[in-house]
Amino acid sequence: MPNGPDHQASTPERVLARPAGRFGHKPWLDYANLRLEAAVFLLLAITFAAVLGKSALTTQRLVFSPQSERFATFAFSDAKNGGRSVASIDPARPLAWSCEIRGGVQYPYCGYGLQLDAKRRDVGLDFTRLRTVTLRFTYHGAGDHLRLLVKASPPPALRARLGDELMPLAIDFPVVQGRNEVRLPLAQLAPEQWWVANHGLPSRETAPDLDQVHIVAITTRDAKAPDALAMSIDDIVFEGSYLSTEQYYLVILGAWLVLSAGFLVHRALGMRRAYETRQRMQAQEARLLAGAHAAEKAASSAKSRFLGNMSHELRTPLNAVIGYAYWLNRTDLDIKQRAAVTAIQSSGEHLLAMISDILDIAKIEAGKFELVAAPFDLRETLAGVGDMFRLPAEEKGLDFGVDIAPDVPAAVVADRKRVRQVLINLLGNAIKFTETGGVTLRVSVVSAQDASARLRFVVEDTGVGVAADQLDAIFRPFEQVGDQASRAGGAGLGLGITRQIVEMMDGVLDVDSQPGQGSRFTVEAAFAVAQPAPAARPVFAGVPKL
Incomplete structure (x- = not known):
């Protein structure tokens, strides 16, 4: 085993x-190797901190696919403005639609939309922590661009003035025939200019606010009659990440871990240099007084003291790390965060036990280990x-x-x-x-x-x-x-x-x-x-x- x-x-x-x-002179106690061991220890501490940092960010993901039940679909066209374009939804395939541009108006259009949270249309969904949207779909048509349209409640300063009217935010994106996968940053969403002009709003008051999004739609852009298109959407995925209060504490703990590790390495290397200086002085004195045997005995004694001092120096910051981990484990954490904190606590306790073993060896070597x-x-x-x-x-x-x-x-x-x-x-x-x-x-x-x-x-x-x-x-x-x-x-x-x-x-x-x-x-x-x-x-x- x-x-x-x-x-x-x-x-x-x-x-x-x-x-x-x-327990005399052993290769594993050669202090020439201490620098490498200190570097390995620091690397381990940085790795722990990196794992903490990664787990500190919570990813939020919102997926609309044919299997989703959080939306209702609808099609729209320029027919309500006097046009003759027709948009149709395929009843056999959710998120599949087609459109025929027939003209009759100056700017013909058609599109397909998702009414989010159909059971609570007056509330909408909060997109403030989402950063990107990925669209995967199959497209056939004459145009080479489409438009992503998001309708959200206007900013709080305008809600009293506009009432229940939604603000249309749009971003254009290119398409190709056949399979498409498009990733767009939500930060590029901008209010439709015709809507801003119709309400006479200054640009400083129309900054997008995505705390209540009601509709996500895809529409044509610069359509010309006659024309036709067909589109089948696999899914629409909104993604983002954020840092909660508990996760902020995790980041602080990770930073403390790195600082503690750096301090320990600095102290260990400093003590190593001091030890080497003392060792040279002891060797010189030993040659003058008693020769090689006395020098070896003095070096062994200095080595044991060094082990005891170094172990003591390690205990103080390790106790702090274990204490912070224990305190943080008592806060409100999710499963992933609690696992990371528990790993830090158990690792610190394990290292503390190893230090106690090193102290026992130092006592044995120094002849101070007694029953x-x-x-x-x-x-x-x-x-x-x-x-x-x-x-x-x-x-x-x-x-x-x-x-x-x-x-x-x-x-x-x-x-x-x-x-x-x-x-x-x-x-x-x-x-x-x-x-x-x-x-x-x-x-x-x-x-x-x-x-x-x-x-x-x-x-x-x-x-x-x-x-x-x-x-x-x-x-x-x-x-x-x-x-x-x-x-x-x-x-x-x-x-x-x-x-x-x-x-x-x-x-x-x-x-x-x-x-x-x-x-x-x-x-x-x-x-x-x-x-x-x-x-x-x-x-x-x-x-x-x-």
Whole structure:
């Protein structure tokens, strides 16, 4: 099964996990690579911000097609002005019409229109957030231009003067014989000049207002008698985008993410330069005082301090990012926006966990990683760890169980925090790399004496497994095994830290794995047995004993 920082492994035969050496100088800690790593981190932050920016814009789309039910069709011609032109609608094909120009007036015309929102003709549709219209149709006729006509309520300043009369807005477009697809910007719609002249309106008062559009029509332009045309419309699509208040907050969050990433990169590179300066000075002093061994020891100490300082510097802006994401997640967001905010929050929490692992490694290297032994309730701790992973396992459809042998002592003396950390790392990897089947934690007694017991903790899964030749690699920091598709996110630190903790407990970490069949991690260590704390007896005031 692929592995990384948090992965587990196993093999057909039991293989004892061998240490890869102490946490000394490693290629993955060469600070010459820090600049590249910082650039990658900044690129990831910019990518997150770009995804946020894209999702911040809400697209509005209004489609009129033969399947639509939000309009009523009608045809019109110059007949009402004394002309003889005839426009006809094909009853068998919605949005199909034809026209015969027969003259009889100075400017013959005909057309075909859609009465929008036929059930509420006094209101119309709001087109203010729409920016373009795309017409897809088939055309046959002598003319090479048509006109898109939009009738909307006049601007508020003119509505009292014009009453219910609609303002005709038009834009001309070229056509060719046969199939056409025309995309027009709605910003080019302009009032019909004859209408403006008839009402004696100044141009400054006739700016188009599309908050109430009632009619969308297509008419002839400069038609001549005799002439004929036929047109079949596939659809008319109005599109636009806008930024809501919640989306504005998303944009701010994306900008904050980029600024935070830039700050972190700047700090990391600055600390890298300071570290290199200190390293040169330490090397020079070491050559003068004690030679190569003293220089290596000083450099290792400086490296550990650098890791601790850098991790601390990363925590502050990361906590801010996670806090803003948590706050934003409590606002009114749609599904797409909430998914983006949740991704930011979970990614920040994941990165924060990775930083905690780096701090543990720094403590181990500096010799400051200590186990603090104290009595604690082992069974309660195991139950708590099981409850932590039961829901994630159920969400993936996995069987999950915790099996504690009856002779396992109720209380032991050990570092409870580190015991939990070992079990959490192993169970987390098991669930992460298991897609079907189940994950089980089994606890049993290997041997027991009056005041101590050697316990065995087994984490077994039916995941993807790990090949035998890759078992050593899973315990090396910042390494992942398996192909790219089977790897999971992480820094590659979890199993390395787990092995160090088990060794500090004078225990053994044993791994069995077979690719495609799952893995089994076994931890054995000796524990001092403690007496469980007596349960508190309830006191019932005022109730006599029976």
